Amino acid sequence: MKTYRSRLIVAVMTVGLIIAACSSDGGTDEVPDPTMAEGMDMQDQGTDDFSFGSPVDGAEADQVIEITATDSLSFSPESVVVESGQIVTFRVTNGGAIPHDFTLGTQEMQDEHEAEMVEMSGNMEMHDEPNMFSLEPGETKEMTWHFKDSGPIIFGCHQPGHYAAGMKGSVVINS
Numbered sequence: 001m002k003t004y005r006s007r008l009i010v011a012v013m014t015v016g017l018i019i020a021a022c023s024s025d026g027g028t029d030e031v032p033d034p035t036m037a038e039g040m041d042m043q044d045q046g047t048d049d050f051s052f053g054s055p056v057d058g059a060e061a062d063q064v065i066e067i068t069a070t071d072s073l074s075f076s077p078e079s080v081v082v083e084s085g086q087i088v089t090f091r092v093t094n095g096g097a098i099p100h101d102f103t104l105g106t107q108e109m110q111d112e113h114e115a116e117m118v119e120m121s122g123n124m125e126m127h128d129e130p131n132m133f134s135l136e137p138g139e140t141k142e143m144t145w146h147f148k149d150s151g152p153i154i155f156g157c158h159q160p161g162h163y164a165a166g167m168k169g170s171v172v173i174n175s
């Protein structure tokens with residue numbers, strides 16, 4: 001009985017979230033959320049410029065780095081090194097039987113994205129972005145990046161619970 005009730009509550013909350021998401025477009029009494037605005041800025045500035053570089057066409061790659069996402073909630077390898085100025089393709093394969101995703105970004109970007117995903121309880125339909133894609137079991141996708149001088153950045157999986165369980169790795173950018 002308890003289980004049923006808590007499921008019902010989750011379902012009601014989910015509907016509430018969907019209604020909130022759908023009505024946010026035309027809402028007049030909407031108070032802008034500064035955290036949200038920052039996130040939108042990052043994606044909507046059009047130039048695809050990130051602090052650590054920019055996405056480019058895969059044909060230009062100097063190097064291909066293969067990464068596998070696993071159901072033990074880790075990436076292999078967990079750490080890669082690139083050079084500033086280098087164009088690198090990440091060829092990421094989901095070697096598991098459950099969905100994973102691959103998001104490249106600063107610690108701050110990872111934390112923000114994780115918070116969004118937790119807030120949506122995993123109900124958010126993820127669509128691929130220049131710095132993120134989702135992978136069905138067995139699927140391989142590529143992301144090519146022109147790196148510029150920056151501190152280390154992170155790749156992480158934000159499927160529910162994965163990032164918190166340590167499903168992340170680091171990209172060290174040598175200057």
Ligand SMILES: [Cu+2]
Nearest residue numbers: 100157159162
């Ligand atoms: Cu994952």
